[in-house]
Amino acid sequence: MSEEGPDLVVAGAGGGLAGALRAAQLGLDVLVVEVSEHYRRGNNTSMSTAMIPGAGSRFQRAAGIEDSPELFFGDIMRKTKGEADPRLARALTRVSARLVEWLADDMELPLSVVTDFHYPGHSADRCHTIEGRHGTLLLDHLVGRVKREGRIDLLVPARLVDVRLDDGGRVRAAVVETPDGATEEIPTRAVLLATNGYGADRELVGRYLPEIADAVYHGSEASRGDALRIGARLGAATAYLDAYQGHGALAARSSTLVGWATVMHGAVIVGKDGRRFGNETTGYSEYAAVIARQPGSTGWIVLDKRIHDACLAFTDFRQTIEGGALVWADDVAGIAAATGLPADALAEELATTAALARGEGEDRFGRTFFEAELAPPFAVVQVVPALFHTQGGLVVDEHARVTREDGSAIEGLYASGGAAEGISGHGAAGYLAGNGLLPALGLAYLAADHLAADHLAADHLAADHLAADHLADSSPLSSTRELTSEEGSA
Ligand SMILES: Cc1cc2nc3c(=O)[nH]c(=O)nc-3n(C[C@H](O)[C@H](O)[C@H](O)COP(=O)(O)OP(=O)(O)OC[C@H]3O[C@@H](n4cnc5c(N)ncnc54)[C@H](O)[C@@H]3O)c2cc1C
Numbered sequence: 406m407s408e409e410g411p412d413l414v415v416a417g418a419g420g421g422l423a424g425a426l427r428a429a430q431l432g433l434d435v436l437v438v439e440v441s442e443h444y445r446r447g448n449n450t451s452m453s454t455a456m457i458p459g460a461g462s463r464f465q466r467a468a469g470i471e472d473s474p475e476l477f478f479g480d481i482m483r484k485t486k487g488e489a490d491p492r493l494a495r496a497l498t499r500v501s502a503r504l505v506e507w508l509a510d511d512m513e514l515p516l517s518v519v520t521d522f523h524y525p526g527h528s529a530d531r532c533h534t535i536e537g538r539h540g541t542l543l544l545d546h547l548v549g550r551v552k553r554e555g556r557i558d559l560l561v562p563a564r565l566v567d568v569r570l571d572d573g574g575r576v577r578a579a580v581v582e583t584p585d586g587a588t589e590e591i592p593t594r595a596v597l598l599a600t601n602g603y604g605a606d607r608e609l610v611g612r613y614l615p616e617i618a619d620a621v622y623h624g625s626e627a628s629r630g631d632a633l634r635i636g637a638r639l640g641a642a643t644a645y646l647d648a649y650q651g652h653g654a655l656a657a658r659s660s661t662l663v664g665w666a667t668v669m670h671g672a673v674i675v676g677k678d679g680r681r682f683g684n685e686t687t688g689y690s691e692y693a694a695v696i697a698r699q700p701g702s703t704g705w706i707v708l709d710k711r712i713h714d715a716c717l718a719f720t721d722f723r724q725t726i727e728g729g730a731l732v733w734a735d736d737v738a739g740i741a742a743a744t745g746l747p748a749d750a751l752a753e754e755l756a757t758t759a760a761l762a763r764g765e766g767e768d769r770f771g772r773t774f775f776e777a778e779l780a781p782p783f784a785v786v787q788v789v790p791a792l793f794h795t796q797g798g799l800v801v802d803e804h805a806r807v808t809r810e811d812g813s814a815i816e817g818l819y820a821s822g823g824a825a826e827g828i829s830g831h832g833a834a835g836y837l838a839g840n841g842l843l844p845a846l847g848l849a850y851l852a853a854d855h856l857a858a859d860h861l862a863a864d865h866l867a868a869d870h871l872a873a874d875h876l877a878d879s880s881p882l883s884s885t886r887e888l889t890s891e892e893g894s895a
Pocket residue numbers: 416417418419420421438439440441444448449450451452453454455456457563564565566599600601602623624625627628629631650662793794821822823824838839840841842843845
């Protein structure tokens with residue numbers, strides 16, 4: 406690292422690592438500061454199911470899937486009822502396939518497109534993931550790349566506590582604090598805030614997300630809203646602070662993710678009275694608040710062997726089984742005995758669902774897809790609603806630059822992932838699978854591209870100046886100028 410400091414300081418070793426790696430690839434020196442020693446198993450990227458959407462990727466083409474950024478953009482706007490920031494949604498849908506291909510080809514992440522079930526709200530199969538479908542595998546891979554990259558230094562544990570601007574309003578330093586309380590000002594011309602949102606700050610959650618404030622928080626403990634506080638001091642604008650990703654399928658017993666693939670393969674969710682209470686296929690994010698409103702704030706997912714087998718591709722689901730959260734029963738009476746749910750109501754509900762799966766009648770909640778009839782033996786798992794992460798944050802432009810209320814960019818300051826405003830509109834219902842990792846990895850990638858272009862432009866400018874100076878030096882006119890008395894006496 407040069408004496409002037411790194412070209413870029415990335416705060417947060419989650420999705421921000423994509424920005425660090427991209428910047429290094431483009432010839433920039435990077436320092437990553439990470440507050441938590443346990444980030445590799447504790448941050449949201451590591452906790453995720455590693456589903457990364459890419460619209461129009463080569464993986465999709467190979468699988469015969471027709472898709473495009475426009476189609477993806479349409480899905481985002483439909484899911485958010487037109488509320489998502491269209492400029493950001495466009496930028497992210499446009500970069501999504503390039504991001505996925507860069508991760509696969511340049512970062513050698515073994516990705517493939519998921520076709521064995523369909524995520525709600527996506528009109529094409531566009532989620533790409535790795536074998537095991539877990540964020541730890543994704544993050545471990547990125548960390549491995551970072552450690553082999555000579556241009557990146559990783560400082561752990563160290564917390565970004567502030568960013569300093571020069572008189573022109575451009576980033577000039579990052580202020581970093583070590584656990585002993587010592588702070589250091591690191592000179593740099595760019596900082597990427599990749600510190601995630603404010604899900605671990607109960608006060609902020611209570612203020613902005615009251616409907617989910619009492620639910621289990623199942624996200625990084627380091628998501629304390631640092632980017633919001635730093636951004637506020639620098640005059641940054643914020644947006645969509647009421648947006649979040651919830652989840653309706655966290656196993657009560659093992660605190661592991663059961664996963665919505667269960668529902669998309671035909672499982673149903675019933676309440677304490679043994680009855681379904683909504684259309685489960687609308688989306689797992691909004692279903693968290695639906696479950697939170699049920700008596701006891703809980704529900705039971707009922708599935709069968711076929712669904713069980715189909716979900717084994719997910720590490721989270723396997724951990725749920727290993728955690729003893731799944732209870733098997735040969736019939737409805739067995740489920741009732743194991744769970745305390747009323748047998749008669751449950752039997753009636755499952756018979757109604759079976760008829761719907763056969764195409765008989767219309768669901769009273771509007772669910773149209775059941776994949777197949779549930780068949781014994783049944784498995785049942787009790788779930789509680791959870792808050793996974795917040796989706797609002799600092800307003801950014803299409804290059805991930807943080808902007809002020811008047812729309813002007815704070816030069817050199819970037820934000821990604823949960824630190825930035827998302828593309829999920831307001832509340833929980835606008836969240837589409839992938840709306841977490843796409844802004845986390847995609848905005849970090851875009852920030853690096855912008856910063857590198859900025860450097861290139863500055864180098865060109867410097868080269869132009871040098872050339873101009875050189876030209877001036879060797880020009881007969883310049884000799885004349887140098888010799889003029891006015892300039893000489895000035
Ligand atoms: C169970 C689960 C499953 C999910 N599955 C998916 C999925 O399949 N697809 C999808 O798109 N999204 C998914 N999400 C959402 C996704 O994980 C997040 O949106 C995304 O990982 C956020 O990335 P990030 O870089 O903003 O935050 P993180 O990955 O949490 O990284 C932020 C890092 O910053 C560090 N940090 C915090 N403050 C500071 C500071 N001041 N200085 C230095 N470091 C700091 C933290 O320790 C952390 O390591 C899931 C979330 C959960 C909880």
